[in-house]
Amino acid sequence: DAGVIQSPRHEVTEMGQEVTLRCKPISGHDYLFWYRQTMMRGLELLIYFNNNVPIDDSGMPEDRFSAKMPNASFSTLKIQPSEPRDSAVYFCASSLFRGAGGYTFGSGTRLTVV
Amino acid sequence: GIQVEQSPPDLILQEGANSTLRCNFSDSVNNLQWFHQNPWGQLINLFYIPSGTKQNGRLSATTVATERYSLLYISSSQTTDSGVYFCAVSGNTGKLIFGQGTTLQVKP
Numbered sequence: 001d002a003g004v005i006q007s008p009r010h011e012v013t014e015m016g017q018e019v020t021l022r023c024k025p026i027s028g029h030d031y032l033f034w035y036r037q038t039m040m041r042g043l044e045l046l047i048y049f050n051n052n053v054p055i056d057d058s059g060m061p062e063d064r065f066s067a068k069m070p071n072a073s074f075s076t077l078k079i080q081p082s083e084p085r086d087s088a089v090y091f092c093a094s095s096l097f098r099g100a101g102g103y104t105f106g107s108g109t110r111l112t113v114v
Numbered sequence: 115g116i117q118v119e120q121s122p123p124d125l126i127l128q129e130g131a132n133s134t135l136r137c138n139f140s141d142s143v144n145n146l147q148w149f150h151q152n153p154w155g156q157l158i159n160l161f162y163i164p165s166g167t168k169q170n171g172r173l174s175a176t177t178v179a180t181e182r183y184s185l186l187y188i189s190s191s192q193t194t195d196s197g198v199y200f201c202a203v204s205g206n207t208g209k210l211i212f213g214q215g216t217t218l219q220v221k222p
Contacts, residue, residue, distance in 0.1 A: 031208055033209075033210065042212060042214050042215065043200070043202075043212040045209060045210070045211070048208070048209060050208070055207075055208075056207070056209065089155055091157065093210070095208070095210075097208070098144055098145070098204065098206065098208045099144060099145040099204045099208055099210060100144075100145075101162060102145065102147055102159060102162035103145075103147060103159075103202070103204075103210050104159065105149075105156075105157040105159075107155075107156055108155055108156070108157075110155070
């Protein structure tokens with residue numbers, strides 16, 4: 001398996017623009033997670049899905065952030081409009097039921113909003 | 115929710131030295147993992163260890179679930195071991211919660 005695949009690896013955008021981050025989880029994994037990493041707040045869980053259904057989005061910072069999982073092999077995290085404080089590394093991860101066997105992380109997307 | 119505390123927050127070692135990193139968690143967990151974040155920012159899974167002891171080369175880990183802690187032991191450290199080490203746990207919800215990490219610097 002190729003692991004969890006995220007795209008793009010780097011994104012630089014201007015304030016106010018829409019940003020879409022993409023994730024392909026490991027085939028067969030039931031859970032998908034989106035995390036954000038910043039120096040100030042460390043690794044924060046934004047939202048997670050089970051069988052394509054959002055289970056907990058309490059970590060989503062505000063309405064500008066949205067996430068979807070239209071099928072078992074694809075998820076998006078969208079920021080509209082983007083702001084400089086959204087600059088961070090965004091990770092996607094997937095796992096089997098309740099994390100059995102561990103969680104696998106993608107390489108992350110480094111987002112810079114100028 | 116589950117709280118995860120790692121210690122020490124920072125560690126500086128001379129190459130060849132041994133070290134022990136600690137992870138305490140506040141509630142029973144189903145899963146515990148140790149990750150190494152390398153200088154390129156990638157999160158590398160070191161151990162999936164909800165209980166017991168595992169070894170992989172110079173690294174080993176022990177989790178005592180009943181006492182709610184885990185230890186990561188690095189022996190004969192090398193400069194390539196530098197980076198941030200994270201402990202992460204999950205309970206029945208499946209949410210993986212991270213500690214704040216231990217930043218390790220190994221000097222030649």
